[in-house]
Amino acid sequence: MTLEIVSAGPMLTVQDAGRFGLRHLGVSSAGPIDRAAMALANVLVENDPAAAALEFAGPAGSFRCTRPLRFAVAGADCTIRIDSRVVPAGESHRLNPGETLTIGLPDSATWAYLALSGGIATLPVLGSRATHLRSGLGGIGGRTLRAGDILPLGEDRPGAACLRPESRLVAAHPFPDRGPIRLILGPQDTAFAPEVIARLTECPFTVTPQRDRMAMVLGGTTLPAAAGHDIVSDGTVPGSIQVPGSGMPLVLLAESQTTGGYPKIATVASVDLARLAQLPVGSEVRFALITAAEGEALWIERQARLRRILAALAPKxxxxxxxxxxxxxxxxxxxxxxxxxxxxxxxxxxxxxxx
Known part of the structure; x- marks a missing residue:
């Protein structure tokens, strides 16, 4: 019960929910850039939302299986082919031995997810199958996948139905939200003059090509720190917006380091972090400020929405x-x-x- 990687795109990795409780030891969580999208892909094939799946940016590649399985792609619309037959993202389909599944570039987004019924059953490392590229943990040798790799699959339920959302999702994503990305100021916002703080909400930023699973750099507007750009290293989390000497904000993502020595002007609210990370290179970004309490309430409401969407999946x-x-x-x-x-x-x- 395996999946063969026939060809692989440049950022194809195994990801599950991530490894938690180890940041004090310098081990960040890794896991998906877009948790809601991965959860949707998994539940479409009746996996646990946190099961190991494949994350990709750019074309995913092509795949073959040794047993019949169900698969789903979520996070973005993509060109998906079973041999020559085109099928849509955002719902599950069957793949049989002898057929080749080919998945192209995510459309109008950066990251997408391929889930396989039974989940990917690589050996856990520090309690997780998630690939952390910078430290070489998890997945297959802690690296991106390549042609010829063989992934073990977990047990499936033969004859189970393929599923679809109750109503068709926009861009194969549970949350096609719009509007400014919401931020909570701090913890080092006092290192920046009031007029620089004002730039956060008054000026546009641009997604630059300088991005990976660790962080993304924003251009178009600089944020000089009056108190300088070096601080005593302290803790960071995904969503921290560090500002190095260039003044170009650096937004930390799933593989972020656990400490950093640049001042953090703000933190992206958890409810909007994946939406920011999904923006293609060249996209304009606008920010809005909220309180930590507002951010927590938005996250709780969003998670409730996700549970309702996943609970409403129906047989197709x-x-x-x-x-x-x-x-x-x-x-x-x-x-x-x-x-x-x-x-x-x-x-x-x-x-x-x-x-």
Whole structure:
């Protein structure tokens, strides 16, 4: 029960929820850049939301399996092919031995996730299968995946249904949110003059090509620190916005170091960190300030929304129209063309023959 990597894109890694409780030892969590997207991909194939899946930026590559499995891609729309047949992101599909799955570039986003029924069963390292590239932990040798790698898979439930969201998601993501990225000031905001603090919300920033799983650099607006850009190293977390001597803010992500010696002007609210990380190079970024209490309330509400979306996944039609499938559909919600219902299960030629 394995998955073969036939070809691999440049940032294909194994990720699960991450390793926690080790930051005091200098070990950051790793795990997915976009947790909600990975959770959606996993639950679409009936995995635990935290199960190990594949994260990719750029084209994912191509894959073959040694047993029938279900797969789902979430986080962004991508061109997905089973041999020559194109299938959509944001719902699960079947892949059989002898077929080749090929997944292209995420559209209008940076990171996406491929989940496989049963999950990826590489050996845990420090309690997690997550790949931490900078320290060489987890996954396969702590590195990006490459052609020829063989990934073990966990136990699957034969014959289980493929799933889809209750209503189609925008860009195969549970949260197509818009608006400014919300920040909480500090802990070293007093190192910056009031007019520099004001730039956070008054001026646009730009996503630069300087980015990886550790951090992303923003350009377009600089944030000079009146008190200098060197401090006694203290703790950092994903979302910390460090400002080095260049004045270009550096937003820490999943593989962030656990301490740092640059002043931190603010922290990205957890509810918006993945949305910022998903922005393609060249995107304009605007910020808004909120309190820590507001950020906590937004995160709690967002997690409740995610639970509702995952709980509402429904079986999709496969081969025949079943009563379970029909009951899961909105049959009075504006269907004017019978092909809208029949397209997933019956080719046009068969529909024409059926009259």
């Amino acid at each position: 039609a496969e081969g025949v129209l079943t009563s379970d499938y029909l009951l899961s559909c909105d049959l009075v919600g504006g269907i004017f063309d019978p092909e809208e219902v029949m397209r997933p299960i019956m080719p046009r030629s068969q529909m024409e023959q059926a009259g």
